[in-house]
Amino acid sequence: MALRTIISGRVIRFGAVLGGRSMSSWWGNVEPAAKDPILGVTEAFLADPRPNKVNVGVGAYRDDNGKPVVLECVREAERRIAGNLNMEYLPMGGSAKMVEETLKLAYGENSDLIKDKRIAAIQALSGTGACRIFADFQKRFCPDSQIYIPVPTWANHHNIWRDAHVPQRTFHYYHPESKGLDFASMMDDIKNAPNGSFFMLHACAHNPTGVDPSEEQWREISYQFKVKGHFPFFDMAYQGFASGDPEKDAKSIRIFLEDGHLIGCAQSYAKNMGLYGQRVGCLSVVCEDEMQAVAVKSQLQQLARPMYSNPPIHGALIVSTILGDPDLKKLWLKEVKVMADRIIGMRTALRENLEKLGSSLSWEHITNQIGMFCYSGLTPEQVDRLTDEFHIYMTRNGRISMAGVTTGNVGYLANAIHEVTKSA
Amino acid sequence: MANSMLSLTICPPSPSSQHHFKLGVASSQTCFFGKDFVKAKSFTRTKMTVAVKVSRFESITMAPPDPILGVSEAFRADTNELKLNLGVGAYRTEDLQPYVLNVVKKAEKLMLERGENKEYLPIEGLAAFNKVTAELLFGADNPVILQQRVATVQGLSGTGSLRLAAALIERYFPGAKVLISSPTWGNHKNIFNDARVPWSEYRYYDPSTVGLDFDGMIADIKAAPEGSFILLHGCAHNPTGIDPTPEQWEIIADVIQEKNHIPFFDVAYQGFASGSLDADASSVRLFAARGMELFIAQSYSKNLGLYAERIGAINVVCSSADAAARVKSQIKRLARPMYSNPPIHGARIVANVVGNPELFNEWKEEMELMAGRIKSVRQKLYDSLGAKDKSGKDWSFILRQIGMFSFTGLNKAQSDNMTNKWHVYMTKDGRISLAGLSSAKCEYLANAIFDSNHNVS
Numbered sequence: 001m002a003l004r005t006i007i008s009g010r011v012i013r014f015g016a017v018l019g020g021r022s023m024s025s026w027w028g029n030v031e032p033a034a035k036d037p038i039l040g041v042t043e044a045f046l047a048d049p050r051p052n053k054v055n056v057g058v059g060a061y062r063d064d065n066g067k068p069v070v071l072e073c074v075r076e077a078e079r080r081i082a083g084n085l086n087m088e089y090l091p092m093g094g095s096a097k098m099v100e101e102t103l104k105l106a107y108g109e110n111s112d113l114i115k116d117k118r119i120a121a122i123q124a125l126s127g128t129g130a131c132r133i134f135a136d137f138q139k140r141f142c143p144d145s146q147i148y149i150p151v152p153t154w155a156n157h158h159n160i161w162r163d164a165h166v167p168q169r170t171f172h173y174y175h176p177e178s179k180g181l182d183f184a185s186m187m188d189d190i191k192n193a194p195n196g197s198f199f200m201l202h203a204c205a206h207n208p209t210g211v212d213p214s215e216e217q218w219r220e221i222s223y224q225f226k227v228k229g230h231f232p233f234f235d236m237a238y239q240g241f242a243s244g245d246p247e248k249d250a251k252s253i254r255i256f257l258e259d260g261h262l263i264g265c266a267q268s269y270a271k272n273m274g275l276y277g278q279r280v281g282c283l284s285v286v287c288e289d290e291m292q293a294v295a296v297k298s299q300l301q302q303l304a305r306p307m308y309s310n311p312p313i314h315g316a317l318i319v320s321t322i323l324g325d326p327d328l329k330k331l332w333l334k335e336v337k338v339m340a341d342r343i344i345g346m347r348t349a350l351r352e353n354l355e356k357l358g359s360s361l362s363w364e365h366i367t368n369q370i371g372m373f374c375y376s377g378l379t380p381e382q383v384d385r386l387t388d389e390f391h392i393y394m395t396r397n398g399r400i401s402m403a404g405v406t407t408g409n410v411g412y413l414a415n416a417i418h419e420v421t422k423s424a
Numbered sequence: 425m426a427n428s429m430l431s432l433t434i435c436p437p438s439p440s441s442q443h444h445f446k447l448g449v450a451s452s453q454t455c456f457f458g459k460d461f462v463k464a465k466s467f468t469r470t471k472m473t474v475a476v477k478v479s480r481f482e483s484i485t486m487a488p489p490d491p492i493l494g495v496s497e498a499f500r501a502d503t504n505e506l507k508l509n510l511g512v513g514a515y516r517t518e519d520l521q522p523y524v525l526n527v528v529k530k531a532e533k534l535m536l537e538r539g540e541n542k543e544y545l546p547i548e549g550l551a552a553f554n555k556v557t558a559e560l561l562f563g564a565d566n567p568v569i570l571q572q573r574v575a576t577v578q579g580l581s582g583t584g585s586l587r588l589a590a591a592l593i594e595r596y597f598p599g600a601k602v603l604i605s606s607p608t609w610g611n612h613k614n615i616f617n618d619a620r621v622p623w624s625e626y627r628y629y630d631p632s633t634v635g636l637d638f639d640g641m642i643a644d645i646k647a648a649p650e651g652s653f654i655l656l657h658g659c660a661h662n663p664t665g666i667d668p669t670p671e672q673w674e675i676i677a678d679v680i681q682e683k684n685h686i687p688f689f690d691v692a693y694q695g696f697a698s699g700s701l702d703a704d705a706s707s708v709r710l711f712a713a714r715g716m717e718l719f720i721a722q723s724y725s726k727n728l729g730l731y732a733e734r735i736g737a738i739n740v741v742c743s744s745a746d747a748a749a750r751v752k753s754q755i756k757r758l759a760r761p762m763y764s765n766p767p768i769h770g771a772r773i774v775a776n777v778v779g780n781p782e783l784f785n786e787w788k789e790e791m792e793l794m795a796g797r798i799k800s801v802r803q804k805l806y807d808s809l810g811a812k813d814k815s816g817k818d819w820s821f822i823l824r825q826i827g828m829f830s831f832t833g834l835n836k837a838q839s840d841n842m843t844n845k846w847h848v849y850m851t852k853d854g855r856i857s858l859a860g861l862s863s864a865k866c867e868y869l870a871n872a873i874f875d876s877n878h879n880v881s
Binding site: 082 | 749
């Protein structure tokens with residue numbers, strides 16, 4: 001550290017610096033960090049004064065007026081929990097009730113794994129926190145392992161496994177020419193990876209592409225995983241958001257469970273319950289038996305303790321209040337479907353608008369893809385033009401958050417996309 | 425890695441004719457995974473998954489119970505009526521009930537009425553929260569605030585804020601050591617271990633006086649390699665309750681400056697030590713006034729009773745606004761792969777209480793009441809011990825110690841006796857949380873301490 005060597009020879013007398021602020025800093029070598037590619041988009045959007053600006057950057061749901069939504073079931077839950085419960089520390093593993101309900105969503109209401117207590121699970125800081133604790137856990141207990149990550153993936157996946165010091169490899173996923181799944185190459189990569197590799201899979205509504213394997217393809221992937229003895233880690237951030245039906249969206253995971261895989265899973269309530277800022281999710285690891293699950297859970301807690309001690313309570317209470325009450329749960333399921341349906345409707349509208357404008361390009365992928373995001377196929381330069389000329393904000397990989405598209409702006413958006421692509 | 429695959433699941437035929445297909449045979453231990461496409465229509469699905477793959481995590485052993493949080497778990501399991509939980513530092517009323525502050529209830533009510541949304545906070549947290557938090561620590565008119573020299577990032581209470589700081593140290597000061605007091609809060613070493621920051625201890629607690637080993641502390645800080653980080657408890661040292669005097673703080677600052685060390689404050693009890701938020705921040709302000717660069721981790725768990733909301737902040741005082749901006753941006757890069765952005769609820773409560781003059785004043789009053797109750801049980805415990813113990817042993821350290829905790833001087837065996845015989849739950853280092861003691865139970869506790877001290881070695 002150059003700066004430290006420079007000042008290590010100096011002795012600073014206390015009298016000389018009373019109130020003084022011209023002393024050298026320890027921080028001379030700290031560069032300003034680049035803006036986060038996703039969250040930085042929103043910052044830029046907020047700074048833009050134009051009234052017709054459009055934010056299709058971060059994946060946060062908006063209603064048809066472009067406004068953030070707090071679900072009715074959430075408001076009701078909030079009213080019920082306000083004021084009366086104390087704020088004592090949750091256990092390190094978080095709210096047991098919340099975790100119990102959350103496991104049912106991923107593993108099934110009547111899952112034998114749950115009944116047999118074979119799942120080690122803790123409340124986590126949304127999907128990010130769940131992935132990070134898993135990555136740290138993987139590093140600690142399988143120190144020589146690597147993680148296989150699809151190309152492309154949510155940008156923060158790379159940051160997470162990197163900061164956990166787990167080496168990364170990639171596997172083919174997105175097929176640019178068809179704007180669909182490159183299944184053959186993906187299967188090759190799975191087969192060629194060393195036996196027993198760790199793979200990170202998006203359970204549904206792949207981020208950023210919106211391209212998911214079909215059910216048949218999932219079965220093949222699962223089979224090949226068995227042949228190779230790979231470890232499947234599922235990141236499920238959009239259960240309910242893909243098709244509107246949480247059971248359907250968990251199909252990939254259920255296929256793997258039926259085939260006897262011992263999976264890991266990150267779940268998030270950020271999108272499907274609109275609890276973004278509450279940071280509530282769950283990390284689970286399927287074990288051979290109850291005893292092992294207890295041991296694994298204790299080790300997951302050991303990783304959480306020096307990171308944040310125990311997780312935040314508010315979001316967990318909202319979740320357990322909703323999922324623990326049949327009426328509220330029904331309401332939630334309805335509201336999730338409304339959100340998913342609106343997005344599906346906007347996909348159709350965007351595609352139709354582009355086709356009506358006479359675009360010579362194919363826009364099928366907009367309606368083939370699923371979930372919050374559309375991988376438009378736009379180049380970074382085209383994205384920059386959208387931002388500079390039309391004040392439309394999205395990430396430079398061409399990912400459009402369909403949740404930010406409304407009946408009010410879909411025409412404007414289609415027109416702008418057509419403008420920047422028609423000479424392509 | 426060897427696999428034992430014993431699935432007996434038979435899959436129904438696929439409608440697509442293009443893919444390879446797996447064929448399971450319903451005999452006991454064998455399975456065939458052929459690649460022949462099977463056209464048969466009469467397969468039924470037999471869920472006879474007999475055994476699963478051997479787990480990757482087969483050899484994982486049970487982690488030991490957390491020395492602090494594990495105490496509460498043990499307490500909950502105890503069915504004895506006389507049991508007393510003096511383990512974790514969570515404030516209790518005289519009725520030994522958890523306490524949600526009135527200002528917090530009012531703030532939550534306001535928030536509900538406003539019907540605020542739940543959008544992601546920025547990575548650095550709620551701006552209004554960061555502002556009032558730095559002002560609470562330094563005073564709104566402090567030069568470091570006016571000159572924008574403080575990088576403040578909302579963190580997951582004290583633990584999360586310490587962890588961010590540790591990660592920053594690991595990244596920008598590779599090889600630098602953190603010196604922690606002996607003893608210190610149990611989780612400090614876990615945090616630095618997991619962040620891969622080397623640490624060593626400086627002398628702090630003197631068992632013979634049940635006070636501060638000041639000479640040892642100064643000597644150890646002097647002996648540390650230049651540019652070490654010195655972890656200091658801003659007030660109400662945990663677990664001992666022993667704080668340096670103002671004069672001693674000046675000398676500590678002298679030594680740290682001489683050796684070019686970086687002071688790193690853990691401020692988890694601002695307001696709880698003396699009852700005054702400003703007085704409890706005086707050590708931090710002393711260092712800042714000298715123009716030093718320093719780290720401060722803050723927590724609202726105790727002083728606003730927001731334990732489970734996980735709300736706190738990491739502050740880095742830099743010598744320039746430019747450095748502060750750069751440092752803040754790098755802290756964000758560390759937070760993003762940990763949890764992306766921090767939880768909103770606690771941040772909003774703090775912003776509404778600390779940022780609202782009326783609620784802030786009310787908070788100060790509640791703070792004084794809580795700290796006052798602890799002072800009065802200290803007195804009562806001391807008096808009860810004096811009445812019980814006629815051996816001449818000096819228990820006055822109980823009155824001198826500050827904050828939620830008291831280091832009783834009991835060793836592990838004696839602490840075990842407290843639990844096993846008297847159902848008094850505390851940590852094995854002899855620490856009791858006075859926040860969990862009611863004046864009604866002081867006599868019982870005095871009996872337990874007397875018995876453990878005199879009859880157990």
